[in-house]
Amino acid sequence: MIHSKRHGEILRLLGDEGTVTIASLAERLGVSLETVRRDVKPLTDDGIVVKMHGAIGLPAMTAEAPFERRMRENAEAKRTIARMVAATIRDGESIMLDTGTTTSFLARELLGHRRLTVVTNSSDIARTLATVNGNKVYMAGGELRSDSGAAFGISAIEFVSRFSVTHAIISAGAIDESAGVMDYDLAEAEFARMVLSRGQRSMVITDNSKFGRQGLVQVCDLSGFAELATNQAPPRDIADALASAGVRLVVAEAEPAGAGSRAG
Structure with a gap:
């Protein structure tokens, strides 16, 4: 009733x-x-x-399975972020993505692109972008997780370490002004750290619910990546820390797709 x-x-x-x-x-x-x-x-x-x-x-x-359930959480915010980031990626470029709901939304927004080279450990992202529009998709091998359908472990990290891509993009479990980007799983954090090191452009994409959270494992501090894309400006302490680290902050609601300003 x-x-x-x-x-x-x-x-x-x-x-x-x-x-x-x-x-x-x-x-x-x-x-x-x-x-x-x-x-x-x-x-x-x-x-x-x-x-x-x-x-x-x-x-x-x-x-629902945990990953499917997380895909529905803050879905519109994640879709908005993904749409903005997809607009900054050109046909024919290379991109490396870790597993995560926001990166899965990005994969869906990239379905209109052509001739992409995609490197990922996510079976969801691989299925989304493989065999369409002339894309090449390379998926890391390793232990496949039942909850996310993603591969982890030493073999997955070694596989992606062989690539150098235009865009290296990860999602985040938590972002703290002092601890930086964090996750709740050691294997996921280690893989994400490797991804960030393989791109000419290194970016973290996350919805605003992750700001101020404390994760279990550090992926990197705030100087470990160049750009952060989100749907809402972070709290002042995090915005100041991003600016001090030289991170470029792009906010989907405040900026046209592909535009942005320095944090702070």
Whole structure:
């Protein structure tokens, strides 16, 4: 039973995105965290939505594979970032991508490009871009993860280390002003670090929900890459740290595709 207009809006957002954080709901509905929690309680009591760590989701969505579920989280923000970054890549260029939901969105935005050379450890990205428009796709071998369909390990790192590409682009699990770019998995962090070292252009792409988070493993500090693309300007402390490190910040909502300004 829908008890209020906000309940309908909550369910509409869940229908679009699958899962939504409590903090995001509070911001988008213009109410406090406590109000959102009170609104959510009757929905969870009735079994209409399912509670997760700091978020809620539709019951059908919680049965999805982890990667599929993450693809639905902040999907519009990731799509906006991907569209902006894709506009800076030209036909015939080479690109290296690690596994991640934002890089998978980028692969989909690159479907209009031709003759790309793509190096990746992600089976999702490889399937998306292989055998279309004259592309060449090289996929790293190694242990294939069941949750993400990506290959990791020494063999995957050694494979991509042989390439030098125009664009080296990774996603991020967390970005902190002092710790830099972080992930929650050692193998993923090691692979991402190698990717950044193989490009003429090195870029991190992430939605704004990753700012201020603390991951488990450092990928690199903020001087370890040249550009950061996101959908919303980061908090002042992170923006200042990016500027001090010389990182070029591009914000999809604030800039035309392919444009940007120095962080800060």
